[in-house]
C-alpha cells in the first residue's frame with residue numbers, strides 16, 4: 115500500500131510499504147477513506163519530538179471501513195464505517211476505567227522509553243514517534259487498529275466523511291480544552307492560536323456556554339475564520355496590536371476568565387523572547403518554545419484556568435511559576451481522552467449543533483501529502499486544514 | 505511501612521543516561537543541521553566549519569550510544585569529558601575569527617563548560633562505584649512491584665499457573681509441571697544458549713504468596729517470592745516480586761550471571777509490565793516500530809514484529 119512516511123526533518127514521502135496485518139486478537143484493519151494532517155504532525159515534521167525513525171508512517175486522524183477483525187473483536191465487523199481515536203487505549207486498566215484514555219497503562223509497547231523522559235508512560239498514539247509506541251500511522255491506505263473493540267466509533271451513513279473525521283482528534287481536543295475551563299455564565303475565554311484546534315476550541319467554548327470568546331493569532335485568514343465560522347466575538351492580531359492592552363480593553367481590565375493554549379511547542383514570538391527560546395532550543399538547553407503558554411499564563415485573570423491543548427514534549431525555560439502560585443491559577447492539560455467524547459460529540463454533529471468540517475481548506479490525494487505538509491507548516495495558500503483521500 | 509531509599513548508584517546512572525540523551529540530541533543537530541547550529545553559536549557556516557560540526561555530531565552520537573549500551577561504565581563518560589575539552593578549544597579558536605559573533609560564542613562556550621562539569625562529576629562517580637563494587641560473585645537481589653486493576657484472586661490464579669510464564673516473561677521459553685511442587689524451566693540466554701533448572705515451591709498461601717527456589721544442579725541458582733496484596737481504595741492488586749541469585753559457579757554460571765546482572769531490575773520491570781498488560785487487556789500490545797529497532801511501518805511477516813518484541817504467539 116501507499117503510506118506517508120517521515121524521512122527526516124521537513125521531509126515526508128509517500129512510499130510503498132507492506133499492507134498491515136492483524137498482530138493481536140483485539141486488532142482490526144481499516145481501509146482509510148479520509149485522513150488529516152494535524153498541528154501535532156508538524157511538531158514531528160519540524161523535528162521537535164524525539165524518537166522518530168526514517169520510514170515511520172505518519173498520521174493519527176483517520177477513518178474508514180473495517181476490512182478485517184481479530185479473533186477477539188466482537189463489536190465490529192467487516193464493512194463497518196468507523197472513525198478511530200488517536201490515542202490507543204485498552205479499556206481495562208484503571209486509567210481507562212476512569213475515562214483517562216490517553217493515559218492507558220497498557221497500550222505503549224515502548225513504555226520504557228517514555229518513562230525515561232516523562233516519569234511514567236502515557237498511552238500509545240498512532241504515527242507519533244517511538245516514544246509513544248512506534249505504531250504505524252493513518253496517512254496511508256490501510257491501518258492496523260489495536261484494541262479495536264474499544265476505540266473506533268461507528269458513524270451513520272447520512273453524515274459525510276468530512277463531517278465526522280475530526281471526531282478522531284481535533285473536535286474532542288478543542289472541546290476538552292474548553293471543558294477544562296469550567297465555563298461559568300458570563301465568562302470570557304481567550305484562545306491562543308487559530309489553527310484547527312483553536313477554531314474548534316472557540317466553537318466548543320460557545321457550546322459550553324461561554325459569553326464571549328477571543329481568538330489570538332497573527333495570520334489574518336485564520337483570524338477571519340475564527341470570527342466568521344467559529345463565532346469568535348473578537349480577534350487579536352498580536353503583530354498589529356499590543357496583546358495585553360487589547361485583552362484589557364476587551365475584558366474591561368478583568369482579564370479573560372480562562373485562557374486556552376492551542377499553539378503548542380512551536381510558539382512564535384517576535385523580539386527578544388523569541389530569540390531567547392530559539393537560541394535555547396538550538397543549544398538543547400530547552401526543548402520547546404513556550405511563547406504562547408507564557409502569555410496564556412500571564413494574561414489569565416487571577417484564580418482562572420489555563421487550559422493547555424497545545425502539545426509540549428520536553429523541558430521549558432522561564433516558566434512563570436510565580437504567577438501560577440501567587441495568583442491561584444489552575445493549569446489543565448493532556449493529550450485528549452478522545453474515547454470519552456466521540457459519542458456525545460457525534461450526537462452534537464447529528465443534531466446539527468456544529469459541523470466541524472468548516473476548518474477544511476484543502477482536499478488532496480494521499481500522493482500530495484508532502485505538498486500538504488509544506489503549505490500547512492508554512493501557513494501558505496490560506497491553508498488551515500488538509501484532508502487527504504487515499 | 506516499607507520505605508525504599510533511592511540507591512545512589514541509580515542516581516548516577518540516571519545522570520549518565522541524561523547525558524546520553526543530551527549527546528544523542530546534540531549529535532543529531534550537529535549532524536543533520538550543522539548550518540543551524542553554526543548560526544546559533546555564532547560562526548560563519550563555511551564548508552570546513554560545517555564538516556567539523558558534522559564530525560563532532562557523529563562523535564556525540566557515538567558517545568550517547570556508548571552510554572546507553574553500558575550506563576554504569578565510566579569510559580563513555582570520560583570520552584565525553586575529552587570531547588568537551590575539544591569543543592571548548594574549538595569554540596575558543598573560533599572566537600578569534602573576525603567574522604564570528606563573540607557574544608553567541610561566549611554563551612555556547614559557557615554551556616559546553618557547564619555540561620563538561622556534569623560529565624566530569626558523572627564519570628568520577630561511576631569510576632568510584634566500579635572500584636568499590638563487590639566482585640562478580642556477589643549475590644544479586646532484585647525487587648519490583650506493579651499494580652493490576654484486577655482482584656487479588658484473579659491475579660493470583662494467573663500467576664500460580666506457571667505455564668503462563670512464557671507468555672509474559674521475555675526469556676522464559678517453557679515451564680513444565682513435574683507434579684508435586686516441582687516444575688522444569690527452560691530459559692533463553694544470549695548467543696542462542698538455553699539454560700534450565702528444576703524449581704520447587706517452598707511456600708504457597710492462596711491469594712497471598714508464592715515462594716520458590718531452584719533444586720540442585722540448576723544452571724542459574726536462585727530463589728524468589730511473589731506477594732499479592734489488595735491496593736487501597738479498590739485500586740486492584742499490588743504484585744511484589746523479589747528474586748535472589750546465588751553467586752554463580754562454573755564458567756557457564758558466570759556468563760549467565762553476567763547476563764542476569766546486566767540489568768535484572770529493568771528486565772523484571774518489563775516482565776511485570778507485560779504480566780499486567782496480559783492479565784488486564786488479554787494481550788501484550790505490539791507495534792510495528794518496537795523500541796527504535798525498526799521504523800513504525802507495517803511488516804510483510806508479522807513474526808518479525810513478534811520476535812523483536814519477544815512476544816510468543
Ligand SMILES: NC(=O)c1ccc[n+]([C@@H]2O[C@H](COP(=O)([O-])OP(=O)(O)OC[C@H]3O[C@@H](n4cnc5c(N)ncnc54)[C@H](O)[C@@H]3O)[C@@H](O)[C@H]2O)c1
Pocket residue numbers: 152153154155156157283284287306307308309310311312330331332333336352376377378379380381382383405406422423424425448449450498
Ligand atoms: N492535546 C491534544 O490532544 C492535541 C490534539 C491535537 C493537536 N494538539 C496540539 O494543538 C496545537 C495546535 O494544533 P493545530 O492543528 O491547530 O496547529 P496549527 O499549527 O495549525 O496552529 C497553531 C496556530 O498557533 C498560532 N501561533 C503561533 N504562535 C502563537 C502565539 N505566540 N500566539 C498566538 N498564536 C500563535 C499559529 O500562527 C497557528 O495559527 C499543536 O501543538 C498540536 O500539537 C493537541
Ligand SMILES: [Zn+2]
Pocket residue numbers: 152153154155174175200283284
Ligand atoms: Zn492531531
Ligand SMILES: [Zn+2]
Pocket residue numbers: 203204205206207208209210217218219220221
Ligand atoms: Zn487502558
